[in-house]
Amino acid sequence: MTELTVKDLNVTLGNNHILKGASLDLKKGEIVALLGPSGSGKTTLLRSVAGLEYPSSGNITIGDRVVYDGASKIEMPVDIRALGFVFQSYALWPHRTVFENVAYGLKLRKTPESEIASRVNEVLGNLGLGQLGDRHPHQLSGGQQQRVALARALVYKPQVILLDEPLSNLDAKLREEARIWLRQLIIELNIAALCVTHDQAEAMAMSDRIVLLQNGIIEQAGTPQEMYETPRSLFVAEFMGTNNKLKGTVETAVGNMAMLVGDGWALKGMLCNQHKNKEAAVAVVRTERLALADGPGENRLQLPLVTSLYLGNTWEYVFDLNGTQLRGYGPLPLPPGNHWVEIPAAALWIF
Amino acid sequence: MKNMSFSQKLVIALTVLAIFLPIGLLLYQSFLDAPFFQPEKSLGLDAYRFIFEDPDFKKAFLNSLYIALGMGIISVPLGTLLAFLMIRTDLPGRKWLEPVLLIPVFVSPMVLCFGYVVAVGPVGFFSIWVQQLIGSVPWNIYSMKSIVLIAGLTHVPHVYLYSSSALKSLGSDVEEAARVSGAGPVRVALTVSIPMVMPAILYSAMLVFFLGFQVFGLALVLGDPEGHLVLPTYLYKLTNKLGTPSYHLMAAVAMCIVTLTLPMVLMQRYLLRNAGKYITLKGKGARQATLPLGIWRWLAAAAVFIWLLITVFLPIIGVIFRSFVTHWGEGVTLAEAFTLGNYTSVFEQGNLIRGIVNTVLIGVVGGALAGICYTLMGLATHRKNNGWTRAFDYSVMIPRAVPGLLAGLAFLWVFLFFPPLAPLRQTLFSLWLAYSVVWLAYGMRLISSSLLQVGPELEECARVTGATPGQVDRHVTIPLIKYGLLASWLMIFMIFEREYSTGVYLLGPGTEVIGSLLVSLWGAGAIELVSSLSVINILLVSVGMGIALRYGVKLHD
Numbered sequence: 001m002t003e004l005t006v007k008d009l010n011v012t013l014g015n016n017h018i019l020k021g022a023s024l025d026l027k028k029g030e031i032v033a034l035l036g037p038s039g040s041g042k043t044t045l046l047r048s049v050a051g052l053e054y055p056s057s058g059n060i061t062i063g064d065r066v067v068y069d070g071a072s073k074i075e076m077p078v079d080i081r082a083l084g085f086v087f088q089s090y091a092l093w094p095h096r097t098v099f100e101n102v103a104y105g106l107k108l109r110k111t112p113e114s115e116i117a118s119r120v121n122e123v124l125g126n127l128g129l130g131q132l133g134d135r136h137p138h139q140l141s142g143g144q145q146q147r148v149a150l151a152r153a154l155v156y157k158p159q160v161i162l163l164d165e166p167l168s169n170l171d172a173k174l175r176e177e178a179r180i181w182l183r184q185l186i187i188e189l190n191i192a193a194l195c196v197t198h199d200q201a202e203a204m205a206m207s208d209r210i211v212l213l214q215n216g217i218i219e220q221a222g223t224p225q226e227m228y229e230t231p232r233s234l235f236v237a238e239f240m241g242t243n244n245k246l247k248g249t250v251e252t253a254v255g256n257m258a259m260l261v262g263d264g265w266a267l268k269g270m271l272c273n274q275h276k277n278k279e280a281a282v283a284v285v286r287t288e289r290l291a292l293a294d295g296p297g298e299n300r301l302q303l304p305l306v307t308s309l310y311l312g313n314t315w316e317y318v319f320d321l322n323g324t325q326l327r328g329y330g331p332l333p334l335p336p337g338n339h340w341v342e343i344p345a346a347a348l349w350i351f
Numbered sequence: 352m353k354n355m356s357f358s359q360k361l362v363i364a365l366t367v368l369a370i371f372l373p374i375g376l377l378l379y380q381s382f383l384d385a386p387f388f389q390p391e392k393s394l395g396l397d398a399y400r401f402i403f404e405d406p407d408f409k410k411a412f413l414n415s416l417y418i419a420l421g422m423g424i425i426s427v428p429l430g431t432l433l434a435f436l437m438i439r440t441d442l443p444g445r446k447w448l449e450p451v452l453l454i455p456v457f458v459s460p461m462v463l464c465f466g467y468v469v470a471v472g473p474v475g476f477f478s479i480w481v482q483q484l485i486g487s488v489p490w491n492i493y494s495m496k497s498i499v500l501i502a503g504l505t506h507v508p509h510v511y512l513y514s515s516s517a518l519k520s521l522g523s524d525v526e527e528a529a530r531v532s533g534a535g536p537v538r539v540a541l542t543v544s545i546p547m548v549m550p551a552i553l554y555s556a557m558l559v560f561f562l563g564f565q566v567f568g569l570a571l572v573l574g575d576p577e578g579h580l581v582l583p584t585y586l587y588k589l590t591n592k593l594g595t596p597s598y599h600l601m602a603a604v605a606m607c608i609v610t611l612t613l614p615m616v617l618m619q620r621y622l623l624r625n626a627g628k629y630i631t632l633k634g635k636g637a638r639q640a641t642l643p644l645g646i647w648r649w650l651a652a653a654a655v656f657i658w659l660l661i662t663v664f665l666p667i668i669g670v671i672f673r674s675f676v677t678h679w680g681e682g683v684t685l686a687e688a689f690t691l692g693n694y695t696s697v698f699e700q701g702n703l704i705r706g707i708v709n710t711v712l713i714g715v716v717g718g719a720l721a722g723i724c725y726t727l728m729g730l731a732t733h734r735k736n737n738g739w740t741r742a743f744d745y746s747v748m749i750p751r752a753v754p755g756l757l758a759g760l761a762f763l764w765v766f767l768f769f770p771p772l773a774p775l776r777q778t779l780f781s782l783w784l785a786y787s788v789v790w791l792a793y794g795m796r797l798i799s800s801s802l803l804q805v806g807p808e809l810e811e812c813a814r815v816t817g818a819t820p821g822q823v824d825r826h827v828t829i830p831l832i833k834y835g836l837l838a839s840w841l842m843i844f845m846i847f848e849r850e851y852s853t854g855v856y857l858l859g860p861g862t863e864v865i866g867s868l869l870v871s872l873w874g875a876g877a878i879e880l881v882s883s884l885s886v887i888n889i890l891l892v893s894v895g896m897g898i899a900l901r902y903g904v905k906l907h908d
Contacts, residue, residue: 078815081815085815085816093831095833104813108817109817
């Protein structure tokens with residue numbers, strides 16, 4: 001069942017066209033990540049759904065309620081959209097205790113006192129905050145504050161919960177734990193979640209689908225696998241994962257395969273765009289697809305090692321290809337000098 | 352005008368009315384050739400023609416210009432230097448100096464000038480002491496030079512307020528970055544520190560310059576004996592000059608003053624907007640390294656002490672001293688002249704007792720009401736950026752361009768002009784309204800600096816959770832700025848206690864306050880009553896300052 005539909009949404013601020021016709025939908029029990037670099041319009045899209053920004057045209061429907069429609073000038077105020085929202089800074093009210101923070105939404109809904117107490121305590125208990133009801137936000141750790149913010153957004157059982165970079169204020173270790181339990185929680189509660197993030201790893205780990213924005217336009221939307229393995233544009237390919245980038249010209253294109261020819265090298269790859277012969281093109285290779293090879297062969301190059309870095313669980317190698325750096329991983333340190341590396345043709349995406 | 356409720360628009364409309372009605376009336380009256388209440392009147396430029404042909408007006412204008420420029424030249428460098436010494440160096444006694452420095456801001460200039468007269472005037476106690484010591488008094492307190500010097504020295508704190516907050520927000524890291532890049536301390540000061548506080552210095556220079564045109568009490572007390580008129584005192588004297596109510600002339604003078612000061616006020620606001628870019632530039636955290644002054648430390652302390660002696664201690668001790676003696680002159684001893692009679696006679700006169708009670712009322716109750724009004728205005732325009740709020744932002748600055756004396760006059764006319772309002776003229780309401788409008792820009796600054804400290808997401812979060820805009824204000828915004836509002840109340844209390852010129856034309860039975868009583872008693876030559884009322888006024892302000900210090904309320908940002 002579709003809980004949230006956004007159709008062709010446009011947002012302008014002054015002369016600045018921030019969101020240029022974004023559409024998406026969100027089903028019950030599903031987590032969709034809004035991914036993109038800063039300034040791509042992902043937060044604006046989220047805030048428009050909440051009613052905190054004012055779109056210029058388009059349509060937003062939550063469940064069966066039209067909350068915004070540019071054509072018929074429907075604009076439902078924020079407070080009656082009945083959404084949950086977790087702010088990046090958590091926005092816990094410092095003058096209220098944890099209990100009062102969480103209870104506020106129920107108070108506004110005129111819930112009886114006894115029910116408020118039981119529901120707040122239940123949600124605090126579920127999030128492992130059972131003992132902290134009497135504390136003030138400043139007495140909590142970052143991770144606890146984040147869970148209070150979540151409890152406050154969930155306690156009145158919204159159909160849709162909106163999360164604005166919910167994990168960005170946690171330190172790296174805590175963030176990885178938090179994204180696991182956050183995903184589990186949302187699936188358990190069977191609600192729809194829209195989550196803004198600028199971290200592609202977090203987006204892939206947490207969500208069922210990813211919507212990647214760039215300059216106010218949706219570049220590509222799909223499951224994490226689709227986004228990572230079959231990017232439709234150079235931008236998407238580069239944004240997902242860590243990559244090597246090669247510049248050259250396309251030659252002898254046959255079907256969807258072609259040769260990319262650079263200064264003293266030629267590699268076979270997949271054509272992801274239409275290219276004429278001799279046309280300049282850029283190829284993207286995921287760093288993990290660059291492999292060491294034992295000798296010459298197809299799609300192999302002999303390259304000097306610039307340096308190798310010890311990362312703990314792996315070694316990162318940096319090779320030099322006529323001024324372009326190529327990076328790859330391996331289990332062992334490499335001695336200085338020239339080494340053979342292989343880039344499989346299926347992993348070289350020519351845009 | 353979406354997302355603005357009816358009540359918000361009402362608040363804005365009422366404020367705009369309270370600002371523009373009196374000024375509009377001044378403007379209208381200035382183009383009439385007779386007072387507006389007379390049946391025979393016609394539109395024309397007669398009033399302007401008259402004052403422009405009056406040699407006294409020209410003299411008053413030149414004197415005002417002289418005072419404004421002189422004040423700027425004296426107070427801007429001294430105020431900036433003082434701020435630097437207080438904020439960035441190891442000047443001894445900085446903790447207790449801070450509130451003392453600000454006394455001239457909170458004590459009425461009438462009181463300070465009266466203090467100068469009784470301390471260093473021709474027969475002042477300090478003058479007599481010097482006379483006995485060296486045989487003559489080497490200064491003349493009533494000369495134009497003395498007036499400019501005193502105006503300049505008493506406005507040093509105004510500059511200090513702005514320069515010091517700019518210096519405070521300037522983290523040492525930007526200076527350290529320059530030092531590491533290879534700049535010497537002098538070069539750092541010239542190329543980093545001073546350029547970064549320049550907007551604040553320019554801002555305060557502009558402030559002092561237009562305050563110069565508004566100087567009234569000082570010129571009334573010190574300028575009168577030798578006939579040095581400035582524009583506000585010229586206006587004040589116009590009533591006596593022709594013997595008949597010369598409202599049209601007064602209005603013309605008022606419009607001249609407003610024409611001079613309004614561009615400066617708006618320019619100041621423009622500077623403030625430009626200063627915004629420097630705020631983003633400020634270093635992370637305002638951690639500050641203090642500069643050791645070495646042997647200069649005590650020299651600097653002595654300089655600050657001498658300034659304090661001249662601007663604070665001398666006049667205030669003078670007033671207190673004078674309030675406890677019957678008379679003073681050469682050969683008079685304290686034992687024979689000592690009296691409490693000055694105080695007992697204050698409490699024998701009904702209008703003076705009412706004056707004291709009213710002063711307390713206007714400060715405590717009026718201050719609270721004004722604070723509530725300013726808060727409503729602040730909330731009405733809070734986080735809204737549209738035509739209404741932009742116009743409102745500039746409108747609240749306009750009363751700054753109107754000296755209290757003129758504002759009081761304008762409000763008197765408003766109450767005379769609209770008969771339904773007439774009964775209110777004899778009540779404290781008229782005075783409260785005039786005070787609240789005169790100090791509108793100041794009050795709004797206090798409130799909005801509190802409001803700006805509330806993170807927008809705290810309010811947005813309440814909206815998403817289901818609160819209406821009104822509930823957000825009541826449940827989130829106001830509770831969060833509660834202490835800021837109490838502190839603002841205290842600041843407004845002190846400013847209202849100090850105010851003297853706004854009440855001058857509104858003075859009548861029922862609307863007496865110490866400030867306006869001082870002006871009128873001074874005119875009548877009742878020097879004993881003036882001195883004891885001044886001391887009572889100083890005490891009231893001290894109560895405010897005491898509470899502020901006790902509860903750690905910052906006297907400025």
